[in-house]
Amino acid sequence: MNKDVFAVKGNIVFTPGPEGFTLHQESYLIVERGVVREICRSLPAEYAACRVEDYGDRLIIPGFVDLHTHASQFNQRGLGLDLQLLEWLNEYTFKEEARFAARDYAAAAYQAFAAEIVRQGTTRVVVFATIHKESSELLFNILARKGIGAYVGKVNMDRNCPDDLREETEQSLRDTEEIIRRWQDHPLVKPVITPRFAPTSTEKLLRGLGALAVRYNLPVQSHLSENQAEVRWVAELFPAQAEYHKVYDSFQLFGQTPTVMAHCIYLTAEAVQHMKMAQVMAVHCPDSNLNLASGIMPVRKMLAAGVPVGLGTDIGAGQSLFMPATIVSAIQLSKLYYVMQPECKPLTLSEAFYMATKGGGRFFGAVGSFEPGYSFDALIVDDRAEHARGRSLLERLQQFIYTGNAADIAERYIAGRKITV
Amino acid sequence: MNKDVFAVKGNIVFTPGPEGFTLHQESYLIVERGVVREICRSLPAEYAACRVEDYGDRLIIPGFVDLHTHASQFNQRGLGLDLQLLEWLNEYTFKEEARFAARDYAAAAYQAFAAEIVRQGTTRVVVFATIHKESSELLFNILARKGIGAYVGKVNMDRNCPDDLREETEQSLRDTEEIIRRWQDHPLVKPVITPRFAPTSTEKLLRGLGALAVRYNLPVQSHLSENQAEVRWVAELFPAQAEYHKVYDSFQLFGQTPTVMAHCIYLTAEAVQHMKMAQVMAVHCPDSNLNLASGIMPVRKMLAAGVPVGLGTDIGAGQSLFMPATIVSAIQLSKLYYVMQPECKPLTLSEAFYMATKGGGRFFGAVGSFEPGYSFDALIVDDRAEHARGRSLLERLQQFIYTGNAADIAERYIAGRKITV
Numbered sequence: 001m002n003k004d005v006f007a008v009k010g011n012i013v014f015t016p017g018p019e020g021f022t023l024h025q026e027s028y029l030i031v032e033r034g035v036v037r038e039i040c041r042s043l044p045a046e047y048a049a050c051r052v053e054d055y056g057d058r059l060i061i062p063g064f065v066d067l068h069t070h071a072s073q074f075n076q077r078g079l080g081l082d083l084q085l086l087e088w089l090n091e092y093t094f095k096e097e098a099r100f101a102a103r104d105y106a107a108a109a110y111q112a113f114a115a116e117i118v119r120q121g122t123t124r125v126v127v128f129a130t131i132h133k134e135s136s137e138l139l140f141n142i143l144a145r146k147g148i149g150a151y152v153g154k155v156n157m158d159r160n161c162p163d164d165l166r167e168e169t170e171q172s173l174r175d176t177e178e179i180i181r182r183w184q185d186h187p188l189v190k191p192v193i194t195p196r197f198a199p200t201s202t203e204k205l206l207r208g209l210g211a212l213a214v215r216y217n218l219p220v221q222s223h224l225s226e227n228q229a230e231v232r233w234v235a236e237l238f239p240a241q242a243e244y245h246k247v248y249d250s251f252q253l254f255g256q257t258p259t260v261m262a263h264c265i266y267l268t269a270e271a272v273q274h275m276k277m278a279q280v281m282a283v284h285c286p287d288s289n290l291n292l293a294s295g296i297m298p299v300r301k302m303l304a305a306g307v308p309v310g311l312g313t314d315i316g317a318g319q320s321l322f323m324p325a326t327i328v329s330a331i332q333l334s335k336l337y338y339v340m341q342p343e344c345k346p347l348t349l350s351e352a353f354y355m356a357t358k359g360g361g362r363f364f365g366a367v368g369s370f371e372p373g374y375s376f377d378a379l380i381v382d383d384r385a386e387h388a389r390g391r392s393l394l395e396r397l398q399q400f401i402y403t404g405n406a407a408d409i410a411e412r413y414i415a416g417r418k419i420t421v
Numbered sequence: 422m423n424k425d426v427f428a429v430k431g432n433i434v435f436t437p438g439p440e441g442f443t444l445h446q447e448s449y450l451i452v453e454r455g456v457v458r459e460i461c462r463s464l465p466a467e468y469a470a471c472r473v474e475d476y477g478d479r480l481i482i483p484g485f486v487d488l489h490t491h492a493s494q495f496n497q498r499g500l501g502l503d504l505q506l507l508e509w510l511n512e513y514t515f516k517e518e519a520r521f522a523a524r525d526y527a528a529a530a531y532q533a534f535a536a537e538i539v540r541q542g543t544t545r546v547v548v549f550a551t552i553h554k555e556s557s558e559l560l561f562n563i564l565a566r567k568g569i570g571a572y573v574g575k576v577n578m579d580r581n582c583p584d585d586l587r588e589e590t591e592q593s594l595r596d597t598e599e600i601i602r603r604w605q606d607h608p609l610v611k612p613v614i615t616p617r618f619a620p621t622s623t624e625k626l627l628r629g630l631g632a633l634a635v636r637y638n639l640p641v642q643s644h645l646s647e648n649q650a651e652v653r654w655v656a657e658l659f660p661a662q663a664e665y666h667k668v669y670d671s672f673q674l675f676g677q678t679p680t681v682m683a684h685c686i687y688l689t690a691e692a693v694q695h696m697k698m699a700q701v702m703a704v705h706c707p708d709s710n711l712n713l714a715s716g717i718m719p720v721r722k723m724l725a726a727g728v729p730v731g732l733g734t735d736i737g738a739g740q741s742l743f744m745p746a747t748i749v750s751a752i753q754l755s756k757l758y759y760v761m762q763p764e765c766k767p768l769t770l771s772e773a774f775y776m777a778t779k780g781g782g783r784f785f786g787a788v789g790s791f792e793p794g795y796s797f798d799a800l801i802v803d804d805r806a807e808h809a810r811g812r813s814l815l816e817r818l819q820q821f822i823y824t825g826n827a828a829d830i831a832e833r834y835i836a837g838r839k840i841t842v
Contacts, residue, residue: 402499
């Protein structure tokens with residue numbers, strides 16, 4: 001028998017598509033070399049000798065995929081949120097990020113971040129570090145040691161930011177390339193090209209980053225159209241470009257390789273069409289958009305247009321790393337949007353759950369589902385106290401998403417490996 | 422020395438007014454017969470012999486006041502929130518409430534509810550039970566035994582509801598009066614007149630309830646203007662009244678005695694003025710309003726008009742009993758309102774904290790602050806892990822509100838008595 005094969009047994013729940021949940025009551029899920037092989041009601045003879053982790057009546061769901069967050073803002077969660085965006089950046093975020101010049105500070109913060117995302121049930125994350133090469137590499141190392149699936153971005157900024165966070169353009173590109181070379185072949189933790197956002201980059205920097213993305217075939221992450229003042233600022237800074245997204249596009253940073261763009265609140269119909277064509281993923285970060293008074297991403301319109309949408313916690317502008325809280329906020333905001341624009345139906349639970357698993361997971365490949373061939377990234381949810389009341393599987397899942405917390409997660413698997421908190 | 426006197430020592434934080442926090446670093450708060458006597462930097466000689474609970478560097482904050490919630494919906498938190506309001510009522514809420522005809526079911530649910538609100542840091546609650554006399558009294562008893570400060574409402578409904586929840590009008594009033602007589606003199610747990618809302622009451626029932634409120638000088642709670650279909654329905658049911666709030670007012674249920682009205686989303690300027698005049702408290706329940714796609718209460722306008730505003734968790738339409746989550750949601754919604762109507766400034770943290778403590782607490786009298794004469798309702802917040810990073814007291818409070826949870830609450834006091842979880 002292949003030692004790389006094992007089975008987990010329990011109540012298996014996932015979303016192969018946004019339209020609904022697939023349920024397998026008291027079933028076996030066979031994992032081979034970290035990948036889902038099949039789900040079956042009884043253990044087939046060929047696996048009779050393999051190890052079975054029996055989770056009894058508990059729920060087995062895909063691990064969560066957080067498509068946009070800032071590891072370097074972990075310590076400032078919840079702080080300064082009475083301030084407006086620019087004050088908040090200057091009073092908290094930039095000061096905090098400057099601390100990551102110190103290796104010890106970065107190590108402690110990134111270790112706390114990695115421990116916390118695992119505890120909260122996130123198994124894959126697309127994450128911003130800071131401009132600092134050394135501490136960014138620490139984040140790669142810490143996530144890799146923990147066994148978390150991640151795209152890690154060393155941030156690039158060479159204008160419109162405090163002196164101690166402003167890079168020299170050539171050095172910024174060299175540092176980025178150095179990290180790429182060291183990490184591009186890691187099986188779990190990989191580099192992602194990360195201009196902070198258009199306003200903090202010169203054209204030269206954006207051109208260099210786009211070239212790196214294409215040369216190394218690397219994905220790209222950034223921010224797009226988070227608030228209206230930002231949109232106006234980009235128009236001033238890049239007068240040659242008719243629209244914000246075209247700045248990224250003109251430098252090969254908008255779908256030339258897989259791309260995620262956070263926020264996407266104030267987009268023209270043309271920009272939405274462009275995202276659909278280029279299959280650029282929009283990352284909806286509802287708590288961040290509320291806390292910074294940004295607005296509401298028109299998620300229903302993006303989905304209807306065929307734009308792929310995932311979810312992000314976006315700490316420190318968001319306050320929580322618990323993805324179910326982001327699922328709830330996304331549904332809540334879609335209901336408010338619906339009150340204002342009744343043609344935009346609210347997100348259902350399965351649609352938002354899909355975004356937080358398979359929808360966002362596609363950025364990592366076959367991730368976020370339990371269909372054959374998908375990475376076995378999973379959470380064992382121990383909700384037995386609630387369940388004692390005779391709830392259906394779907395009701396138990398609803399209660400976990402709306403009222404659960406990290407303490408309800410009994411085990412976490414990433415790529416078939418059990419991860420310790 | 423009076424044995425009814427003790428002191429707590431720690432970092433004391435509260436809001437005497439909405440405009441800001443008062444901080445007393447490493448100070449003593451003297452409690453006499455359950456009431457705050459004074460706060461001082463060192464222990465005065467007259468108290469030298471009294472017991473001191475030294476909480477070191479921890480935070481001491483007022484306990485939270487939840488002005489609107491449904492104990493009978495505790496088990497259905499998070500369920501059915503993909504449904505619209507009426508489906509949700511019929512599929513979940515009414516079915517769930519019908520179970521409270523059974524004493525055992527009610528006892529288990531109410532015990533779980535009482536344990537949970539204490540754990541989550543709520544020290545005072547204004548709460549709906551169900552129509553059932555016996556199980557409503559169980560809730561009084563359970564809260565009283567636990568030492569929680571509460572106004573408990575046996576619900577009254579005599580039309581527009583399922584048969585098994587429809588009361589005969591006279592019986593409804595007799596049951597209500599029976600409970601009033603048994604509980605009106607309890608020091609902590611008292612009755613509140615509770616027509617579910619206008620549509621489920623005949624005029625005769627409302628008239629009878631208003632008469633009881635005035636005769637026994639009892640407060641009133643109900644729902645007002647939660648969504649637009651409801652507002653239209655009330656207009657059809659009560660054609661003699663020009664507006665929703667006038668239905669309550671015409672039956673002495675709108676400020677003739679202290680009154681709280683949940684939601685208050687779709688009110689005319691005249692209704693807002695009436696609330697101000699009659700000092701009817703509006704209860705803002707942001708998560709419920711999002712989950713049921715109701716809309717946003719215009720909190721800034723209510724405050725500017727002089728209407729007192731408190732906060733409510735409103736489970737099961739709301740998902741969480743943790744009042745800091747409601748504080749955060751209230752601030753978030755006010756920011757979204759501000760994006761749409763820039764003349765309505767967002768709520769600050771101190772304004773929302775005030776609503777959740779002293780603002781809502783006034784319904785109970787001198788509750789929700791640490792000024793002399795206020796009931797000593799307090800939480801000891803143990804955030805030492807966060808604090809190790811050298812945060813200010815105010816930053817520590819921010820992080821607790823935005824990122825904390827029940828596990829961060831080390832102790833709870835209600836009316837000077839330490840409450841066990």
